[in-house]
Amino acid sequence: MSKKRIPSLPQLLKSKIYKTGQTRGADDDVIFQNRVNRNSTVLIPYDFYISINEALGNKGKFENGFIVLINPLEYFSKENFENEMLSKGLKLGKNALLFYETRHQWNDYNPISRKLKPATKRTQPLGGSFVARVPSTTSSGDKKISYGFNISKLKGAGIRVYEYASKEVMKDCQNQLEYLFWLCIDSKQVALEAGMTLESIELRKSHIEGICKDRKLANHFLLKENRIIDNDGNTVCPLCLEKLKGIGFLSRLAQAEGRIVPDLTVTEINLFHIKELRTGFFNHKPYNLGWGHHHCNVVCKDSGIIDTLKWMKVIVDKNLKEGIKF
Numbered sequence: 001m002s003k004k005r006i007p008s009l010p011q012l013l014k015s016k017i018y019k020t021g022q023t024r025g026a027d028d029d030v031i032f033q034n035r036v037n038r039n040s041t042v043l044i045p046y047d048f049y050i051s052i053n054e055a056l057g058n059k060g061k062f063e064n065g066f067i068v069l070i071n072p073l074e075y076f077s078k079e080n081f082e083n084e085m086l087s088k089g090l091k092l093g094k095n096a097l098l099f100y101e102t103r104h105q106w107n108d109y110n111p112i113s114r115k116l117k118p119a120t121k122r123t124q125p126l127g128g129s130f131v132a133r134v135p136s137t138t139s140s141g142d143k144k145i146s147y148g149f150n151i152s153k154l155k156g157a158g159i160r161v162y163e164y165a166s167k168e169v170m171k172d173c174q175n176q177l178e179y180l181f182w183l184c185i186d187s188k189q190v191a192l193e194a195g196m197t198l199e200s201i202e203l204r205k206s207h208i209e210g211i212c213k214d215r216k217l218a219n220h221f222l223l224k225e226n227r228i229i230d231n232d233g234n235t236v237c238p239l240c241l242e243k244l245k246g247i248g249f250l251s252r253l254a255q256a257e258g259r260i261v262p263d264l265t266v267t268e269i270n271l272f273h274i275k276e277l278r279t280g281f282f283n284h285k286p287y288n289l290g291w292g293h294h295h296c297n298v299v300c301k302d303s304g305i306i307d308t309l310k311w312m313k314v315i316v317d318k319n320l321k322e323g324i325k326f
């Protein structure tokens with residue numbers, strides 16, 4: 001084994017890969033945590049608890065526990081509901097919370113008048129038995145209602161269960177994603193321009209290839225099958241199947257989230273989930289992650305690639321039928 005220090009990646013690429021281990025896109029007003037590790041406490045809607053109470057990896061245990069969210073209507077109006085919960089190992093304040101998200105729930109089963117306390121911790125015991133995020137209504141002038149996990153020190157009760165990945169899975173994904181960077185057609189050139197030397201590029205590449213071979217993360221057949229690389233072994237955008245250019249990983253503009261990139265020659269590259277993230281599945285895992293164009297990603301976000309392609313075909317066919325030329 002070589003004792004040489006493994007050279008670092010260019011900073012922007014390094015941080016892009018690192019961030020794939022974190023959750024994204026939770027607003028201030030929701031109960032989810034934003035930009036925390038994917039192995040944080042997960043929030044599971046009660047109806048899904050039966051099917052997904054086992055995590056992927058770590059012997060089925062969520063590394064930082066879970067909180068099951070209960071609809072107050074169900075809790076207060078369903079007969080023997082507490083027993084039903086108990087039979088599933090669930091108890092309010094221990095590993096379950098009432099979650100108020102509509103004004104109806106708030107008015108009909110008001111937790112304050114029932115002398116319930118908002119939760120204060122993500123781990124057992126939760127320090128209270130409810131959490132509330134009821135939006136304001138402009139029509140009747142009702143103010144928004146927010147209780148529990150709403151101060152800057154303790155923002156968000158946990159992450160969406162489908163965003164979860166164990167530490168090991170997270171790391172495997174990050175290594176595979178770096179491996180995919182190096183499979184980009186011009187990755188070497190881009191790394192050189194970003195300040196790496198040829199020697200450090202070779203060292204870093206063979207280091208990551210070694211890890212990925214050991215961890216069985218370098219199966220090109222599977223990567224191809226999942227639209228992550230093409231027949232030449234180059235990384236492609238999973239939707240449009242165009243070969244990705246390394247520069248898209250390194251543009252500062254592209255890194256500024258929520259900004260429209262004015263220079264259209266720089267195509268922003270984002271993390272791409274091949275099978276979309278949705279409740280009931282753990283899809284943040286190796287061979288389901290690739291890199292793709294920001295715009296292509298936005299288009300397929302919630303429906304997945306194949307359904308998006310079908311939708312596009314319908315639109316194109318319809319336009320052709322109408323005689324539209326483009």
Ligand SMILES: [Zn+2]
Nearest residue numbers: 237240293296
């Ligand atoms: Zn694309």
